[in-house]
Structures are given as C-alpha cells and as structure tokens.
Amino acid sequence: SSPMPFYYNRLMMERYGLIPRGLPSPSEGESAPTAPKPATSTSTNEISVVTMKCRGLNLKKYDPSANNKLAYAVEDELQSSPLFDRKETK
Incomplete structure (x- = not known):
C-alpha cells in the first residue's frame, strides 16, 4: 500500500x-459547536502586559496644570480603547 x-x-x-x-x-x-468558546491562549507569542514610559516636555511655563492634563488625557484614551483592559490601565 x-x-x-x-x-x-x-x-x-x-x-x-x-x-x-x-x-x-x-x-x-462530532458535530461542530454552534458558538466557539473563547480560547485560553497558552501561546508564547501573545502579549498580555505592556509597560509604557512616556517622556514629554515640561509644559508648566504655559499652564501650571498642563503636565497633569496631558498625563490624564493619555490615560483616558488608553482606557477608552477596546485594545486595553480598563481596570488594568493605570
């Protein structure tokens, strides 16, 4: 054969x-399931945590609260993104 x-x-x-x-x-x-179950990934290629350090300009001479406003604006954008977990984004 x-x-x-x-x-x-x-x-x-x-x-x-x-x-x-x-x-x-x-x-x-077996017949195929009607709805796929969410796969628990055990792949080493999946990124689960990203640590970011942002470096910017000192904007205090233009507005005393500008640095804080910028930092909170970046945080708000990341938290509102569907690509990030809102609870874990700090």
Missing part, C-alpha cells in the same frame, strides 16, 4: 496547526 499523506493523519494535522483550536478533529465525528 502507498504511504498515507500527512493531511490525513490527525496527529500531524494537530501538530502543524491544520486543525483550528476548539474544533473537533475530523476523525472524532
């Missing part, structure tokens, strides 16, 4: 990411 192509081997498909996470493998014979 001829060798089986890699794309028919369930273990090879899982190893090389040919089967999307959360979906049953073709050999299991």
